[in-house]
Amino acid sequence: xxxxxxxxxxxxxxxxxxxxxxxxxxxxxxxxxxxxxxxxxxxxxxxxxxxxxxxxxxxxxxxxxxxxxxxxxxxxxxxxxxxxxxxxxxxxxxxxxxxxxxxxxxxxxxxxxxxxxxxxxxxxxxxxxxxxxxxxxxxxxxxxxxxxxxxxxxxxxxxxxxxxxxxxxxxxxxxxxxxxxxxxxxxxxxxxxxxxxxxxxxxxxxxxxx
Numbered sequence: 001x002x003x004x005x006x007x008x009x010x011x012x013x014x015x016x017x018x019x020x021x022x023x024x025x026x027x028x029x030x031x032x033x034x035x036x037x038x039x040x041x042x043x044x045x046x047x048x049x050x051x052x053x054x055x056x057x058x059x060x061x062x063x064x065x066x067x068x069x070x071x072x073x074x075x076x077x078x079x080x081x082x083x084x085x086x087x088x089x090x091x092x093x094x095x096x097x098x099x100x101x102x103x104x105x106x107x108x109x110x111x112x113x114x115x116x117x118x119x120x121x122x123x124x125x126x127x128x129x130x131x132x133x134x135x136x137x138x139x140x141x142x143x144x145x146x147x148x149x150x151x152x153x154x155x156x157x158x159x160x161x162x163x164x165x166x167x168x169x170x171x172x173x174x175x176x177x178x179x180x181x182x183x184x185x186x187x188x189x190x191x192x193x194x195x196x197x198x199x200x201x202x203x204x205x206x207x208x209x210x
Contacts, residue, residue, distance in 0.1 A: 001090045002043050002101040004140075004147020006172050007032045009083040013060050021066045023052065024078060032086045033061045041103070043087040045173075046145030046184045047073050048103025073105050073184050074144075083173045085145045099140045099147040101186055106131065108182040109143070112159060119166040123177065125185070129158045133195055134187045142186030146172055 010032065014025040026044065028034065033054075036042065040051045042063070049063035070076035078084070113124040125143075127135065132155055135141065139150045141160065146168060152161035169175040177183065 002048070002087050002103055002145070003090055004087075004099050004101045004142055004145065006085045006087050006145050006168075008086060008171050009173050010086050012078050012080050012082045012084060014080060015078060021064050022070065022076075023062050023064050024075070025060050025062045026084065026086075027060055028055075028058050032088065034058055036061055036088075041089045043085070043089075043101075043103045043145050045074060045084050046087075046101075046103060046142055046186060047075055047105050069105075072107050074108060074182055075184075077182075083176070085172050085174075087145050099142075099188065100190070101142045101145075101147060102189065103145075104186060104189075105184045106187050107185065109185040111177055111179055111181045111183065114177050114179050114181075117163075119169075121164040121169055121174070121177070122161065123164070124152075124159050124161050125183070126157075126159055127185070131187065132158050132160075133199075134191050135160050136191075139191060140188055142184075142188075144172065144174060144183050146174060 008030055010029065011027045012024055013027050016023040036051050038051055041048050042051060044063060051061055052064050053062040065075050109125040109127055111123055112126050115122040135150055135153055137150060137153055141148055141150055148162040150160050151163055164174055
């Protein structure tokens with residue numbers, strides 16, 4: 001489990017394409033991964049991945065990305081030297097300053113507008129129509145691993161809006177986002193459960209004519 005508080009960024013050092021998956025090698029220049037172990041979970045651009053190999057000097061850590069994961073995330077577009085957001089899994093006793101995330105990416109949201117307002121950044125994001133029912137004003141979304149508050153919802157255009165503060169931009173690769181880019185997004189699982197349950201109950205009552 002994660003909290004959506006990204007530690008910072010690291011770079012993709014190398015990528016190896018294999019049968020049914022790719023292995024990405026991520027630098028560890030800032031020490032975020034100093035205590036990882038084989039099998040540990042780390043969120044890369046919001047996607048929960050498993051550590052598969054560690055350099056003897058901890059200068060890099062590798063992760064395998066299955067083809068199915070590449071199909072629904074931006075990880076398929078990664079290139080050497082590209083910066084990725086890093087988040088470690090939540091540990092008991094830690095302060096949770098974000099929201100509960102799992103690193104289970106729903107898909108990719110297209111950036112329709114990226115508007116800089118002083119030192120902040122406003123993003124309008126296109127969400128697939130069938131997923132819009134899971135978003136509401138002042139709810140939250142996991143975006144490239146960052147826990148962000150939804151500040152506007154437009155059911156007609158199937159878009160939501162978020163605003164990023166300077167600290168978030170400083171720490172993450174969202175500072176480089178431009179119109180037309182795609183970002184990994186995650187739905188709040190509690191909201192999904194409530195919405196799906198209520199819809200199922202309502203559908204059942206309609207079928208029974210209640």
